[in-house]
Amino acid sequence: MSFHTLNDFLVMGGHGLYVWLAYLTTITVVVGNVLAVQMARRRYFRQARALERRLAGGTVADPGDQTGSPMKGKQ
Amino acid sequence: MSMSASLSVSQSLKAWWHKLGSPRWFYEISGPWQRLFGVLALVLLVTGTVWGLAFAPQDYQQGNSFRIMYVHVPTAIVSQSVYMLMGAAGLVLLVWRMKLADMVLSAAVPFGMSMTACALFTGAVWGKPTWGAWWVWDARTTSMLVLLFLYFGLYALRQAIPREETAGRACAVLALVGTVNIPIIKYSVNWWLTLHQPASFTLTGAPSMPPSMWVPLLINVLGIYCLFAANLIGRLKLTILERERNTQWVRALVREVSA
Amino acid sequence: MxxxxxxxxxxxxxxxxxxxxxxxxxxxxxxxxxNMFYPPDAVVSGEAPIGAQIRAGGMVADGSVLRDPNGLDVSFVLTDYAGSEFKVRYSGILPDLFREGQGVIVQGELTDRGHFQASQVLAKHDENYMPPELAELSPGHQKQPNLIDHGR
Known part of the structure; x- marks a missing residue:
């Protein structure tokens, strides 16, 4: 351990503001990247499930089996 | 190696290359990889960050502000690697027209962009106590800012062109052309007089710091690469689901998950 | 293919x-x-313009730092350890890393060949990191290598 007390650790020899600002920002960005994917995935399945239910109920026309992307085809 | 063995190796490589062209195949095999890289990233990043923040010794000149290195260097390195990967994906898309390459080109942008912004921000926060300024216009900082704008450009271009195929090719060209900036970032500190110091690590020389300082840095660099791998797979799977939302296999998957 | x-x-x-x-x-x-700054030889040789806002850099010469005891005024000499040097005057707070033998970059203007009036002083650090105990053991490392040499 490079510090003797918790206070030393927080103050960082007077550079605490800079060090903690850099670390907290980076951690926020990293966690944000992880959460963004998880939330988008959940949202996708929620919406897709709702669509499937409406299709089963016959309130919307079935799109059928589409390829989705124009880039499909033999390479 | 015998002739037939090398032939079968090249054939299986070719088969693998063709399979890569199938988003469904990628979706189905990538789950375990995403989890593996995710767990590795968590373990490595927590270890490296705690080590760098609390256990690595302080620097004889900079004191504790040098600990910003443990977040600044990994984000800066990975932001450039992500861009190089997008350049490679651009090449594959333009020449081989592989769907997955286009998806990589779109799925890697948010991570790369946020890492570039993070590297610039932590650099500014490190610059204030060491240099005495938040920002200077030297060759390194300016070329890094150009990288951020290239990421903005890739994001905006994708939004601006409604036709998926055209947007993909436009992004591929921008990604490829932009790779010219990567060696400029890397060698800016050697080619010109800059305030930013040269690299502490080179392929040939010994690192210019003791192991007690560079080991946690290496752990964080490896960790951020694992995080990128996991994040890219996650975003690719999402892109695949969105682009193939009307195919039988995706609809079956949705029904399966909801059941 | x-x-x-x-x-x-x-x-x-x-x-x-x-x-x-x-x-x-x-x-x-x-x-x-x-290039972000003019090295000492460019300042001395006349490559750097006089009276214009420029940046110049060099290593703070040993024993050259003179501080005004009643204020923030300070003067020091920037050298490239190769015969070129110029004097800098500055009034203000110096960065933490400012010390003799350290690379610095000054912003301001040349009043004449060899005299620089600085409005900002930036400390340049090198790529070497070391724990304090290790630095004490190897006094040779205390002095930074010539930071203004590369790139030319």
Missing amino acids: NPKRRTRLVAVLFLVAGTAISVSLVLLALNENI
Whole structure:
């Protein structure tokens, strides 16, 4: 351990503001990247499930089996 | 190696290359990889960050502000690697027209962009106590800012062109052309007089710091690469689901998950 | 590889090579201007303009730092350890890393050949990191290498 007390650790020899600002920002960005994917995935399945239910109920026309992307085809 | 063995190796490589062209195949095999890289990233990043923040010794000149290195260097390195990967994906898309390459080109942008912004921000926060300024216009900082704008450009271009195929090719060209900036970032500190110091690590020389300082840095660099791998797979799977939302296999998957 | 793909590959390679060449030419043309500061030899030789806002850099010469005991005024000499040096005057707070033998970059203007009035002082640090205990053991490392040498 490079510090003797918790206070030393927080103050960082007077550079605490800079060090903690850099670390907290980076951690926020990293966690944000992880959460963004998880939330988008959940949202996708929620919406897709709702669509499937409406299709089963016959309130919307079935799109059928589409390829989705124009880039499909033999390479 | 015998002739037939090398032939079968090249054939299986070719088969693998063709399979890569199938988003469904990628979706189905990538789950375990995403989890593996995710767990590795968590373990490595927590270890490296705690080590760098609390256990690595302080620097004889900079004191504790040098600990910003443990977040600044990994984000800066990975932001450039992500861009190089997008350049490679651009090449594959333009020449081989592989769907997955286009998806990589779109799925890697948010991570790369946020890492570039993070590297610039932590650099500014490190610059204030060491240099005495938040920002200077030297060759390194300016070329890094150009990288951020290239990421903005890739994001905006994708939004601006409604036709998926055209947007993909436009992004591929921008990604490829932009790779010219990567060696400029890397060698800016050697080619010109800059305030930013040269690299502490080179392929040939010994690192210019003791192991007690560079080991946690290496752990964080490896960790951020694992995080990128996991994040890219996650975003690719999402892109695949969105682009193939009307195919039988995706609809079956949705029904399966909801059941 | 089928001919269609080969054509596309060649076109793409031309695109990248063309961009790389044009960017290199621009950078070569701008070469001196991309340097962030004038090193001491450029200040002394007359390459750096007098009376214009510029940045100059060098190593703080040992024993050259004079502080006004009643204020923030300070003067010091910047050298390249190769015979070129100039004097800097500054009034204000110096960065933490400012010390003798340290690389610094000053912003301001040359009043005459060899005298610089600085409005800002930036500390340049090198790529070496070391725990304090280790630095004490190896006094040779205390002195930074010449930070203004590379790039030329």
